[in-house]
Amino acid sequence: MAKKHFKAESKRLLDLMIHSIYTNREIFLRELISNASDALDKLHYLSLTDEAVRAQCNDLHIFLRPDKDARTLTITDNGVGMTAEELEQNLGTIAKSGTLQFKESLESADEETLGNIIGQFGVGFYSAFMVSDAVTVRTRSCKTGEANCWTSTGADGYTITPCEKETCGTEITLQLKADTEHEDYSEYLQPYRLQHLVKTYSDYIRYPIRMELEKTRTVGEGDDRKTETYTEIETVNSMVPIWKRSKSEVGEDECKAFYKQKFGDGQDPLYTVRVSAEGVVSYQAMLFVPARAPYDFYSREFQKGVALYANGVLIMEQCADLLPDHFRFVRGVVDSPDLSLNISREMLQQDHQLHTIAQNIEKKIQSELKKGLANDRETYEKFFDAFGLQLKYGAVSDFGAHKDKLQELLLFYSAAQQKRVTLAEYVAAMPEEQKYIYYACGESVQKIGALPQAELVHEKGYDMLCLTDEVDEFVMQILGEVSGKQTRSIKDDNAELQSEDAAAKVDAAAAENKDLLAFVKETLGDAVQDVVLSKKLKSHPVCLSATGGVTFEMEKYFAAMPGNEPKPKAQRVLELNAEHPAFAALKAAFADDRDRAKVLSEILYDQALLIADLPLDDPAHYAELVCSLMA
Numbered sequence: 001m002a003k004k005h006f007k008a009e010s011k012r013l014l015d016l017m018i019h020s021i022y023t024n025r026e027i028f029l030r031e032l033i034s035n036a037s038d039a040l041d042k043l044h045y046l047s048l049t050d051e052a053v054r055a056q057c058n059d060l061h062i063f064l065r066p067d068k069d070a071r072t073l074t075i076t077d078n079g080v081g082m083t084a085e086e087l088e089q090n091l092g093t094i095a096k097s098g099t100l101q102f103k104e105s106l107e108s109a110d111e112e113t114l115g116n117i118i119g120q121f122g123v124g125f126y127s128a129f130m131v132s133d134a135v136t137v138r139t140r141s142c143k144t145g146e147a148n149c150w151t152s153t154g155a156d157g158y159t160i161t162p163c164e165k166e167t168c169g170t171e172i173t174l175q176l177k178a179d180t181e182h183e184d185y186s187e188y189l190q191p192y193r194l195q196h197l198v199k200t201y202s203d204y205i206r207y208p209i210r211m212e213l214e215k216t217r218t219v220g221e222g223d224d225r226k227t228e229t230y231t232e233i234e235t236v237n238s239m240v241p242i243w244k245r246s247k248s249e250v251g252e253d254e255c256k257a258f259y260k261q262k263f264g265d266g267q268d269p270l271y272t273v274r275v276s277a278e279g280v281v282s283y284q285a286m287l288f289v290p291a292r293a294p295y296d297f298y299s300r301e302f303q304k305g306v307a308l309y310a311n312g313v314l315i316m317e318q319c320a321d322l323l324p325d326h327f328r329f330v331r332g333v334v335d336s337p338d339l340s341l342n343i344s345r346e347m348l349q350q351d352h353q354l355h356t357i358a359q360n361i362e363k364k365i366q367s368e369l370k371k372g373l374a375n376d377r378e379t380y381e382k383f384f385d386a387f388g389l390q391l392k393y394g395a396v397s398d399f400g401a402h403k404d405k406l407q408e409l410l411l412f413y414s415a416a417q418q419k420r421v422t423l424a425e426y427v428a429a430m431p432e433e434q435k436y437i438y439y440a441c442g443e444s445v446q447k448i449g450a451l452p453q454a455e456l457v458h459e460k461g462y463d464m465l466c467l468t469d470e471v472d473e474f475v476m477q478i479l480g481e482v483s484g485k486q487t488r489s490i491k492d493d494n495a496e497l498q499s500e501d502a503a504a505k506v507d508a509a510a511a512e513n514k515d516l517l518a519f520v521k522e523t524l525g526d527a528v529q530d531v532v533l534s535k536k537l538k539s540h541p542v543c544l545s546a547t548g549g550v551t552f553e554m555e556k557y558f559a560a561m562p563g564n565e566p567k568p569k570a571q572r573v574l575e576l577n578a579e580h581p582a583f584a585a586l587k588a589a590f591a592d593d594r595d596r597a598k599v600l601s602e603i604l605y606d607q608a609l610l611i612a613d614l615p616l617d618d619p620a621h622y623a624e625l626v627c628s629l630m631a
């Protein structure tokens with residue numbers, strides 16, 4: 001049969017595997033055992049509903065057989081097996097989604113990131129090539145009964161040919177590489193070394209992992225006593241799922257190792273949450289918060305969920321109903337003896353026990369994050385970098401139904417403290433007379449700091465939150481009030497940043513300049529809703545504010561989104577600073593040169609747009625106007 005070629009990204013990964021100096025080679029065994037265990041789980045699962053499969057489902061186990069003479073290591077399971085088509089799909093292509101990001105990260109992969117890639121994209125099987133010159137997979141599908149053999153010597157491709165195999169399941173034979181001066185591959189032929197690796201990485205695997213081990217015993221009496229060796233097949237793993245063992249028995253490190261193995265992540269989780277509940281519903285849960293978002297986390301493809309077990313038996317790989325959307329980054333396992341084994345997906349959704357577990361889990365995650373925030377800020381900030389955006393989406397989703405519980409987990413950048421703070425911390429630091437939680441939205445902290453309105457906030461000795469995510473403004477609006485303080489944009493008409501005296505002065509000036517303001521409004525026409533004298537400005541000549549509900553951030557947000565025609569637009573109010581020389585110039589022009597006053601009005605409006613980071617309607621015209629002043 002003709003050789004087939006690996007898909008491009010698979011080939012690149014294989015090259016990396018084959019030539020890598022990745023120090024953690026031994027994990028190949030864990031990866032292959034984990035695949036075998038999954039295959040056994042799948043067979044078990046199918047057997048629940050399929051009579052024919054049930055007949056093939058007995059003594060589920062994994063067998064490791066080193067052969068020193070042939071220099072091979074064989075890993076056998078009697079699980080589901082694969083059809084030729086599945087072989088092609090599963091072992092011919094890695095990372096079925098084949099996203100751009102995946103390809104990119106492969107291209108830039110070095111020693112350090114390799115481990116992460118191995119984890120993040122679930123390329124476990126290929127790790128076999130870190131220790132082998134050739135890999136042979138003989139497999140028989142329990143569904144069709146067909147048996148096939150897949151072989152590959154690495155990057156040059158693979159072949160699939162029909163073969164004879166009596167029982168269903170998969171047998172993977174690794175032709176181990178020759179030892180070199182620096183590398184010892186023969187260690188994977190030593191039964192006790194393999195046993196040690198199983199203990200280290202795969203102890204909790206639910207199925208027996210068996211090996212033939214050499215033993216010694218004493219036989220005979222008196223002078224005839226002698227020691228002889230014999231072999232015995234032994235189960236080398238303890239088979240108790242890690243989440244069923246008590247907290248005192250399983251250390252933090254072991255939980256982390258389990259997470260990395262089970263969920264294929266190269267990095268330790270940031271938080272581990274363990275629950276052991278007895279009561280109306282009994283269950284154990286081991287939940288993890290990863291250190292970073294998977295590459296597809298903020299896309300539609302990402303599927304949330306935790307693995308669901310009934311007394312150690314897998315019912316569902318990803319049970320979405322157990323996690324609220326705002327905590328969709330959580331991974332882990334939930335195990336309850338109260339759940340029925342052959343419960344269907346539809347039934348699960350209505351299952352009362354499951355619902356109770358889901359509620360408990362949500363509370364546990366919530367309190368763990370809260371604890372993390374209080375006790376170790378650095379780790380929490382890492383968490384927030386990865387998933388803070390998800391929490392914000394959660395706060396605005398369902399019309400703010402979850403905002404109260406999520407609010408306390410949010411961080412925003414404080415202009416005064418120059419670091420991220422919680423809303424509670426912001427409120428605690430507020431001077432007594434400060435009425436509102438001030439915030440401003442913009443592209444960057446720097447741009448926000450340069451906003452004309454920011455000056456008054458600063459002068460008053462107030463802090464403001466600098467919001468740079470698109471969703472932030474919605475968060476502030478939906479929160480409305482935190483610890484009795486309302487949130488308010490510094491760009492808002494009611495920002496109340498000026499003292500009463502100063503405000504009265506502005507009101508008086510506005511009355512005095514009524515005709516001038518009306519003239520500017522008439523000049524600008526429909527572009528603005530109103531032209532007023534500002535109570536927010538200090539040294540800047542102008543600013544824009546929005547009236548009527550739609551803010552500038554919303555306008556930008558909708559402008560960037562497809563659809564939604566006509567796009568919502570913020571109604572603009574042009575605010576002029578009566579104390580500024582530019583205003584004096586405008587006033588003088590209004591008195592004796594109306595054409596010039598028109599030009600100045602238009603320039604001031606365009607400047608306000610620029611400062612607000614909004615596009616000019618006609619930049620060339622603006623440039624002309626400015627030049628006309630120079631002439």
Ligand code: ADP
Pocket residue numbers: 031035036039077079080081082090091121122123124125126169170264
């Ligand atoms: P992952 O396990 O993360 O999906 P792998 O590259 O390790 O990635 O395996 C790819 C796929 O090959 C698996 O998802 C599974 O469908 C199939 N596979 C691997 N090993 C076995 C096995 N021993 N029995 C049945 N199927 C297997």
